[in-house]
Amino acid sequence: xxxxxxxxxxxxxxxxxxxxWLKSTKVKIRMLNILMKNIKIMLNRAQIPFNKYQLSKDxxxxxxxxxxxxxxxxxxxxxxxxxxxxxxxxxxxxxxVKNISEKAIEVAEQVINEGDTFALxxxxxxxxxxxxxxxxxxxxxxxxxxxxxxxxxxxxxxxNPDKIIFIEVRDDFSYIFTDIIESDWGGLPIESxxxxxxxxxxxxxDLLAGFLLMKRGAEIYPFFFDLSEQExxxxxxxxxxxxxxxxxxxxxxxxxxxxFSNSFREVMTLIEQNHVCAFCRVLRLKIISRIISNIKxxxxxxxxxxxxxxNLTNSSSCNDEIDLQTLSLNHLFSKYPIFTPIIGLDLxxxxxxxxxxxxxxxxxxxxxxxxQDQDFHMGSITEIINSSSLENIxxxxxxxxxxINII
Numbered sequence: 001x002x003x004x005x006x007x008x009x010x011x012x013x014x015x016x017x018x019x020x021w022l023k024s025t026k027v028k029i030r031m032l033n034i035l036m037k038n039i040k041i042m043l044n045r046a047q048i049p050f051n052k053y054q055l056s057k058d059x060x061x062x063x064x065x066x067x068x069x070x071x072x073x074x075x076x077x078x079x080x081x082x083x084x085x086x087x088x089x090x091x092x093x094x095x096x097v098k099n100i101s102e103k104a105i106e107v108a109e110q111v112i113n114e115g116d117t118f119a120l121x122x123x124x125x126x127x128x129x130x131x132x133x134x135x136x137x138x139x140x141x142x143x144x145x146x147x148x149x150x151x152x153x154x155x156x157x158x159x160n161p162d163k164i165i166f167i168e169v170r171d172d173f174s175y176i177f178t179d180i181i182e183s184d185w186g187g188l189p190i191e192s193x194x195x196x197x198x199x200x201x202x203x204x205x206d207l208l209a210g211f212l213l214m215k216r217g218a219e220i221y222p223f224f225f226d227l228s229e230q231e232x233x234x235x236x237x238x239x240x241x242x243x244x245x246x247x248x249x250x251x252x253x254x255x256x257x258x259x260f261s262n263s264f265r266e267v268m269t270l271i272e273q274n275h276v277c278a279f280c281r282v283l284r285l286k287i288i289s290r291i292i293s294n295i296k297x298x299x300x301x302x303x304x305x306x307x308x309x310x311n312l313t314n315s316s317s318c319n320d321e322i323d324l325q326t327l328s329l330n331h332l333f334s335k336y337p338i339f340t341p342i343i344g345l346d347l348x349x350x351x352x353x354x355x356x357x358x359x360x361x362x363x364x365x366x367x368x369x370x371x372q373d374q375d376f377h378m379g380s381i382t383e384i385i386n387s388s389s390l391e392n393i394x395x396x397x398x399x400x401x402x403x404i405n406i407i
Contacts, residue, residue: 004179006071009091015062018085035083035189038249048073057171058125080247083189090177100174101142108143117157126171188217195303198222202366204354205309212341221300223288225260236362243358245407252405254299263397276371277322282333289334307339325376
C-alpha cells in the first residue's frame with residue numbers, strides 16, 4: 001500500500017459509510033447521529049482536537065475539520081470507528097469551476113511527477129450548471145496546461161493511472177483528495193441500547209466474539225471468570241481488553257472480574273471428574289445470568305444477551321461437544337440468549353481476526369484443571385444445579401465480583 005499523502009492544504013477528513021445507507025431514512029439519521037457522536041467521544045478521549053463536524057446536505061458524507069498537524073493521528077483513530085466504511089484527508093473549496101481547478105492544480109503539483117500518467121475521478125451531488133464530465137474535462141486540461149508551462153508533458157490514463165485526483169462537488173462546496181482509506185471493519189455504529197455481556201474465561205476466542213458483536217453495533221461488557229486468580233494472568237487479560245476498548249466510544253469501558261477458582265474447586269467436590277467442563281460452563285451461565293438480572297442501574301443495566309467464544313476448533317481446554325450441549329439447553333441455566341459469532345471460523349481466520357484487532361493480544365493459559373475425557377450427563381447436572389449447596393456457592397461467588405474501568 002502506498003503512503004498516504006497528507007498535503008499542507010488538507011484540513012478535513014471526508015467520511016463515507018456503507019451499511020447505514022441501506023436503512024430506512026429514520027433509522028439512517030439516528031445511526032448517523034450516533035456515529036458522529038461516537039467519533040467526537042473517541043477524538044476527545046484520544047485528545048485529538050478538531051474544529052467542527054457536519055453532515056452533507058444529502059446525508060451521504062460526514063466531514064470532520066482539523067488543523068493539518070492533527071490529521072495523521074485522526075486518520076489512525078478513524079480506522080477503529082465502527083460504522084465508517086472509508087475516509088479521505090481532503091481540502092474544501094467552493095463549487096465554482098475556477099476555484100476547483102486552482103485547488104486541483106495545487107494538489108497535482110505536489111503529487112504528480114514527471115513521467116506519471118494521471119486521471120480525475122469526479123462525483124457531483126446537488127444542482128449545478130455543469131456535469132461531472134464537464135469538471136473532469138475542464139480541470140484535467142487545466143492541469144495539463146499548467147505542467148506544460150514547466151515543459152512537463154502529462155499523459156492521461158483513465159484505466160490504470162499512476163496518480164488519481166478525486167473531486168467531489170456537493171452542493172455549495174467541493175472536496176479534493178488523493179487517497180481513499182478503507183476501514184478494516186466497517187459495520188454499524190455502537191449504540192448504548194444494544195448491550196451484550198461477554199462471558200470470558202481468558203480465551204482470545206471469547207474476546208473476538210465480543211469484538212465482532214461490537215462491529216454489529218453492540219455495546220459490550222466483559223465478565224471475566226478468573227480460574228487461576230494469578231495477578232499476572234489477570235494483568236494479561238486487562239491488557240487484551242484495553243486493545244479492544246480502543247474501538248469503543250465509551251469514556252468508561254467497564255468490565256467485571258469474577259474470582260471463580262475457589263468457588264469452582266468447591267463445586268468439584270460435588271461432581272464426577274468427567275463432568276468438570278459441563279459444570280464449569282453451566283455454572284458460568286447461571287452466575288452471569290444472575291449478575292445481569294441484579295444490575296438495576298449504571299453502565300451494565302439493560303444487558304440483553306450473552307456471548308462467548310465457542311468456535312468448534314477444539315483449540316482450547318474446553319470441549320466443543322460439551323459447549324454445544326450446554327448451549328442447546330441454555331434455557332435451563334440462563335434466561336438470556338447466547339450468541340456465538342465466531343462458531344464458523346477456523347484457526348487461521350481466528351488468528352487473522354485477532355491480529356487485525358491488535359498485534360499486542362496475548363494468548364492466556366487460563367485453565368488450571370486441564371480436564372480430559374469429558375462427558376455431559378443431564379440428570380446428574382440438573383440434580384446438582386438445583387441443589388442448595390450449589391446455590392450457596394453461587395451466592396458466595398457473586399458477592400465477590402469486582403468492577404473495573406480500564407479506560
